[in-house]
Each structure stands twice: as structure tokens, then as C-alpha cells.
Amino acid sequence: MIQCEGLVKIYKSDDLEVVALQGLNLNVREGEMMAIIGNSGSGKSTLLNILGGLDRPSAGQVKVGPWDLLKITDEQLVEYKRDTVGFIWQSNARNLLPYLTALENVEMPMMLSSKLDRAYAKQLLEWVGLKERMHNKLHQLSGGEQQRVAIAISLSNRPQLLLADEPTGSVDTRTSDLIMDIFRRLNREIGITVVIVTHDLSLASKVDRVVAIRDGLTSTEFIKRNPNLDEAAGNSAHHGMQEAHEEYVVVDRVGRLQIPKTYLTALQITDKASMEFDGERIIISPPKSLEG
């Protein structure tokens, strides 16, 4: 569904250039539910905005289904946004119309694209657990309920790909669980591909795969283990995510990988390292001193 290769995004302003993505690779299968994690400034939102057609890539390859987002024309981009993607932001609820009902809010974008389908709008609100509240005005709903209306709206165009930027950022744990359950149900029942951007590691257990971004590159991947086979999980001293997921370092097509800064600092590796292959393992160590 998504293929990014060597994706680059440079923001230019006056005399400053920020390289937000520096050759990122990412593949997402159709029907997958995955999360992208990373620290603030690592490039997560930049990636999501490019995938959502809100921002243009600078170089590299980025394809979503049949669309090539590097070469797409402005007219095609409008069509792409209208037909292929649904977008959810942390503060989506702020963009809703408070004096309309939940149902009217979901119907509004359908009307704007001349595709009003009341039965589907009701179905969406039922899916997000708001069947009983669909005739309430927005301002009569709680923040978490409003966020669920926003999810229903993001699906009103029947997208194949749902992109969510910190969708649980401003809600409590119970609502966060509810939202993740809604994503999972939509993913299972209508086969929609879901990509969630977050810095909340606790969401990781709710998805099949987590890709970590560091400095504008994918660095590590966590793939969910089969919980039935995972008897050692309870003994792990690691973080919750590592208990349920197997951790892999990402190696790109030409064999490059990112070594975590903490490892490099611990071994005082700066600009070069020694590498040995012992037949089974690749060992990276500080360069041997040439003096003495």
C-alpha cells in the first residue's frame, strides 16, 4: 500500500534549511495496522503529512497504492486526498462544528463532495460507539466523544488508508483504548490500512508492527510476537513494548543501518569503527589505535 524509498524532505526558510527526512525507507502492506514512533522532531509528522498529501516530498520515492506522490499533479492530489486517505489529528475535534449534531457533522463533508449517504453516516457513528448520541449537538459531547466523531468523519469518504497523528494525545487512557479498539475493528472488518504516528509507547501493544524513526530515518522495527509462544515475556526487564515485540534494526537496500547514539557514545565511536565477521555475527568495535 505504501512504499517509501530514499524519501527526503527539506524545509527551506530564508537562510535556513531543515532536513526533516533524510532518505527514509518504509513499506506498509495493504490491510496492515502499524505505528510510527519517534522523539519530538524525528520527522514523524512530516512523513504523515506527505503520505496524507498535505505536504510535498523534496526527493526520493513515495507511492501509495497507484499514486506516485512525488510526480502527482495538484489536481490529482486533490482527488487522492478526497478518495484515498482519511486523516485524524490530535486536535481534530476542534475543527468540528459545535452547533451541528454529530450526524450532521459526519454528513457535512459528504455533502461537500456531493456524496451524501445518511445510512453510511449513521453506520459510521454506530461503529465508533455513538449510536445513541448521534442527534446530540457537538458541544453536548465530551472531548473523547468528539474525537470519535472526528474518526467517523475521517472515514466518510471511504478511504483505503487511515492516517492518524497522535490520535490519543489529548484523551484519557480509557478513551485511548476505545479509539485503538475502533481502529482495530475497522482494520479487521473493512480491511482499511491504518498508520498511527505517536510518541506513546503504550499504543505499541495494540498494533502489529512498530517502526521507530530517528533523525529522519527508520532505525528500528518491532514486530509483534505470537503471545501464545511468548512465555519469556514476563521475565523481561525491558519496556512493555519489547515484551510483546521482537526488535530488529532496519537495514536498507544497500546495507546501511543506524547504530543508536548511546552505543556509539559508550564505546566512544565517532566517525569510524572496526567491523569483523566471525561467520555468525558482525562485531562493531572502536577503531584500533594506529599508534604504538
Ligand SMILES: Nc1ncnc2c1ncn2[C@@H]1O[C@H](COP(=O)(O)OP(=O)(O)OP(=O)(O)O)[C@@H](O)[C@H]1O
Ligand atoms: N514547516 C516547517 N518548516 C521548517 N521546519 C519544519 C517544518 N515542519 C517541521 N520542521 C522541522 O522538521 C523536523 C521534523 O519535524 P516533525 O514535525 O516531522 O517531527 P515530529 O517527529 O512529528 O515531532 P513532534 O512529535 O514534536 O510532532 C523538525 O526539526 C522540525 O523543526
